Amino acid sequence: MLKEERHKYILDQVHLHHRILLNDLSDALNVSIDTVRRDVKELHQEKKLKKVHGGATSFGFMTFSKDDGNIYLQSKKIQIAEKTVSLLSEGQVILMSGGTTNMEVAKLIPKKLPLTVFTPSLHVAMALLDHKDVEVIFLGGKLLHDAKFAVGGTVVNALSQLRVDLCILGTGYLDAVYGLTEFDWEVIQVKQAMIRAAKKTIILSVSDKLHSVQKYKTCDLTAVHTLVTELDPQDPLLDAFREFDLKLV
Amino acid sequence: MLKEERHKYILDQVHLHHRILLNDLSDALNVSIDTVRRDVKELHQEKKLKKVHGGATSFGFMTFSKDDGNIYLQSKKIQIAEKTVSLLSEGQVILMSGGTTNMEVAKLIPKKLPLTVFTPSLHVAMALLDHKDVEVIFLGGKLLHDAKFAVGGTVVNALSQLRVDLCILGTGYLDAVYGLTEFDWEVIQVKQAMIRAAKKTIILSVSDKLHSVQKYKTCDLTAVHTLVTELDPQDPLLDAFREFDLKLV
DNA sequence: GCAAAAACAGCAAGAACTTGCAAAAACCTA
């Protein structure tokens, strides 16, 4: 492999994930850690990226966000994603919905963690394909133009034939009384099928979305096993959810 | 072999693969490594390519454009895409494979043209979702990490239940004698199923890939109805394909 | 403050590059 190719790969990865570990690079490129270190050093001197202890980051990382421009929201989502990733274990078969929070989870999954992931989200699938050890199966169907998410009978049908370890539901609206709600009927159908297909369901929610309700209901909180937020599990904001048989993380 | 011929070959290879090793060139051209080195040096001075340690890369190789950094190849693909789009008509149900050429087709489809498109390619699906009037159905299945393409029984099975107007096959290798070939067995299975599911099949190929053969065979040229290249339909390079009942565009 | 991980410096083998040169081929020009 040419040095230029390695450099391109490294820069692509850094731009995609905002940060990258030298070990992962060494692994992905099949060269020694020293070589990668030297590559990153060069790119650092060329001001193409920023070298940090253990890896590298892109320059813009802390100054702007590709997503909604909201750095606070973004960092909350990353916190949630980190907590969620720590709940995963090797060899699991999981289901992931869409949403930006789930995107962060996809990016943060360790490169060497073997998993099988089913998802109807184009973005999540795309992000997961960077992970050589993750088998990605896309649940095909009619795609929603804005959400880049597959819905419809095909998806629900495929899900009805699955039995997976874990379902990770991203962005939704959450309320102790009304449960999990959404504004898109088609999405509801898919999420319900996802919950049915999984032994355990984890929902991810930034605290801003707690106690908010939308038009349609996905499920009651009793159907959920774990709720991950960026807050400390002891935070009083979560009190309303303690009455359920729910693990707060 | 003339120097000019070598130069053309080298440029073609660099444009096609974005990079090339001096050893491979020396091997393919049956000249010493020194000669190749001198050739590449010249081309470098003429700014036709970029010489790097161990080989050469095309310009634009280091850019981060989502597209294909290669200007020459890129413009050929756009020409092909334009011709292809002109073959489409309102209300058609079509199948699109992956590849960068098909990506260009997806981008160039008129925003107001109502179509239904089935595809197993993440990139094509993503590009099509920009078009509000195109209904996109993703053919789900196990995703190939590098090609971002769904393969396997699920896809083939779903395809077996389809009957569409048109199948647009992107990047493949084409030869008058050996027909359409690929290097990935799984992809072959999907492409064959796509051809079976369509009333008509269009294949897109940049002229560089004409007369080249890969390991596995997708189909004979008799299964194809239209061949779109960036060349003029009268170009002698296409003579080998005239014996077939094939529309050249 | 300690143990583990990461970074650094120096070294050696191998690959790639440069330079100079001579033989062969191609190209004039009479």
Place this chain on the structure above:
DNA sequence: TAGGTTTTTGCAAGTTCTTGCTGTTTTTGC
């Protein structure tokens, strides 16, 4: 066509670049 000139090509020797390994120093997390 013969003889001289230029270009092209391959070879060899020496140099530089790349890369993985070693041991040492620095940083990090507990």
